[in-house]
Amino acid sequence: MRFDIITIFPEFFRGVFDFGIVRRARAGGLVEVAAHDLRGWTHDRHKVVDDRPFGGGDGMVLKPEPIFEAVESLTGLAGGDAERFREAGRRVVLLSPQGRSLTQALAGELSKAEQVVVICGRYEGVDERVAEALATDEVSIGDYVLSGGEPAAVVLVDAVTRLVPGALGSETSAVNESFSEGILDFPNYTRPVEFRGRRVPEVLLGGHHAEVARWRRRAALGKTRRNRPDLFERAELSDAERERAGGGDD
Numbered sequence: 330m331r332f333d334i335i336t337i338f339p340e341f342f343r344g345v346f347d348f349g350i351v352r353r354a355r356a357g358g359l360v361e362v363a364a365h366d367l368r369g370w371t372h373d374r375h376k377v378v379d380d381r382p383f384g385g386g387d388g389m390v391l392k393p394e395p396i397f398e399a400v401e402s403l404t405g406l407a408g409g410d411a412e413r414f415r416e417a418g419r420r421v422v423l424l425s426p427q428g429r430s431l432t433q434a435l436a437g438e439l440s441k442a443e444q445v446v447v448i449c450g451r452y453e454g455v456d457e458r459v460a461e462a463l464a465t466d467e468v469s470i471g472d473y474v475l476s477g478g479e480p481a482a483v484v485l486v487d488a489v490t491r492l493v494p495g496a497l498g499s500e501t502s503a504v505n506e507s508f509s510e511g512i513l514d515f516p517n518y519t520r521p522v523e524f525r526g527r528r529v530p531e532v533l534l535g536g537h538h539a540e541v542a543r544w545r546r547r548a549a550l551g552k553t554r555r556n557r558p559d560l561f562e563r564a565e566l567s568d569a570e571r572e573r574a575g576g577g578d579d
């Protein structure tokens with residue numbers, strides 16, 4: 330799988346993909362990541378990538394021409410019908426606060442693509458024809474405003490790369506993680522058994538596997554209910570589980 334990131338700040342990405350699982354996946358040839366300067370697809374002396382919004386208003390809007398040319402040169406395919414990219418095993422992701430949410434499910438879908446082209450939005454916006462006719466997906470990473478799509482591109486590359494088969498290594502699996510089941514992960518503890526007056530829950534020290542599993546499930550549900558009531562509401566739980574996790578803090 331190959332990620333091609335289109336940005337006006339290619340230097341932003343220097344070094345960020347040189348750590349951990351992404352570094353190992355790149356070293357192992359599972360993924361390639363390249364950042365490209367949008368200005369390389371302009372044709373004027375000043376390499377202008379933005380212009381004033383029709384209808385008036387503050388700020389500048391990224392022009393469509395360099396973005397269309399960038400995607401066409403990086404994919405070798407004509408833009409204008411995003412469905413063609415999907416049929417060719419490519420995804421073209423426009424990162425913007427107006428996108429649909431990046432979820433574990435979407436990350437899983439993207440991990441199956443041959444190529445993911447990532448367009449980093451900037452300034453006050455991107456000419457809407459990019460969303461209408463070029464991008465296969467318009468994606469946001471959460472309900473807050475970033476100054477640009479670059480930090481979101483780092484998030485997306487990380488979340489997708491770890492789902493590429495082989496990226497996590499044999500000992501780790503993505504199936505037992507937070508969100509794969511729609512609830513949060515259970516709490517973990519390591520040595521020492523007592524730290525600043527706080528002890529590790531006794532059940533975890535005993536080696537009774539069934540009891541440990543029961544405790545973990547219950548603790549995960551309790552934490553989900555407290556920190557993410559939205560997820561708890563939607564989770565498929567038995568009445569007994571919902572009951573046990575409900576009520577006071579455990």
Ligand code: 6GU
Pocket residue numbers: 424425426450468469470471472473474475476477478481
């Ligand atoms: Cl993808 N871009 C920007 N500019 N802000 C965001 C975002 C993306 N996702 C959440 N906020």
